[in-house]
Amino acid sequence: MAASDSNPNPRFYALVPCAGTGSRAGTSGPKQYERIAGQPLVWHTLAAFAAVKRIARAMVVVAPGDGFFERNPTSALVVPCGGATRAQSVKNGLYELRRVGATENDWVLVHDAARCLVTPELIDKLIDAVQGDEVGGLLAHKLPDTLKRDEDGRVAETLDREDKWAAQTPQMFRIGMLLQGLERAGNGVTDEAAAIESLGKRPLLVEGGAQNFKVTYPEDFAAAEIVLKGRMR
Template structure:
């Protein structure tokens, strides 16, 4: 299953302010455009496949400017929308049909607070074989029906839900439904699930999110800006790692990716690089992805004698798949010998190359154990590592 995403961003947003203020999806909230925050949430979600954004023909410059700093924007395809949301969605679905996606999430650009847990809930229901999934919240307010300024009756709220997006579907049936609705001249549908209902596609409810609000009027945008300006702290996470390997007679040790000639070697299933092993665990800790043994078990013969840079590179990849940006990597080596100082710069450069970050973000330190314990007796070498990662899409 491959989940594509269609983000609808072709509207004019007349209720959100004056024309001079521009469409609401390009307004600034918390110092960033609304659409940039929406894209961040999807592009940092590991299950996101092809992304199509449907924009207005007049908004090419606005879109390019608003999304220039979005990580992964090169994965996004744009197409032009129509006069109605329904026409814009159809345009996006037609482009999505050529990408190889099997399923599609259709989302409003003006819902920038979509989060990964909601996306996971929807994806789980799609994976279970449901044709259509609607994230929704049970209506909590008392509802009234009124005409000409007077209440006519109270509407029972039992079994009533407020629909949200992304409304998600198996791609082929919803594309067919949209095309049939267009051919029938039906342009009165208010959302994609109503088209699915018309086409007899069963729709399954998923738990929505109270944060997943749609910015509709100018006050919504002001409140979103206030919320983010006050509470949108960066999601900075720090992970720690520790490793130790026994020393035995040999001709050299590999530490932080650098082979150092020595009268001993480190014993282990791989190259026993305690520095990179500890740093691998530190990175995995920042996104709760287990430890090095979960991904590269010593019982697996394919890792016999393997270079530990393979493990560290995969940990960095897992971090990025989860929306993380590695900011800093620090390793402390604890050994009586060999001398680390002459090799420290090469170690830092090696780490930077593996992680894809600059050398100034990599640190290697060394200390002895003052001849105390197993390290002091030259029976082993230990390492402690710390990694700092900033995660996106968690607002």
């Protein structure tokens, strides 16, 4: 029996790891709380998921002692169980989802807090593409640039870009399978798809688009603000 047939009505949960420090962003505090287009960055992220009616519940995983959401209430469930790595934060969040009633056969959409340009339409696109799949999948974007591998700061090799994709989020998998993958892959794995790959499975790639980038470096804030303000017109 296919995984998608084992429960005729699986639910969809959103899990937003929000415990990072944003060390590359050049901000004085966690980048997810910096203001973009008049609001904290993470507010834009959560608003996109709140607009998707199929999402049963959204959970935000923050670092212990993080008081942002105490000062700025949200309809999402906020849990202070963030770990030292993304994988730890996601794994801890999955256990919290189970604690509040999610089952191992329910879907979870894990999304970077700092990927604030995601839209409800992209989230729905991922759900539509993946909900009948036995493995799960992720938003990703075909790489347009020529790729170089370096050695000591010089080009060592030009890589074929034809089959290369940049992984994005959300990444959507069954809760039970993702927990199994994270346990196997360890705390150093950098995305959920890699954890699923550690089980010998091949996640589905769903085109996300160039605008669904992660705010990582100082110049990314200005680019994200331009896009968000353009959508508000």
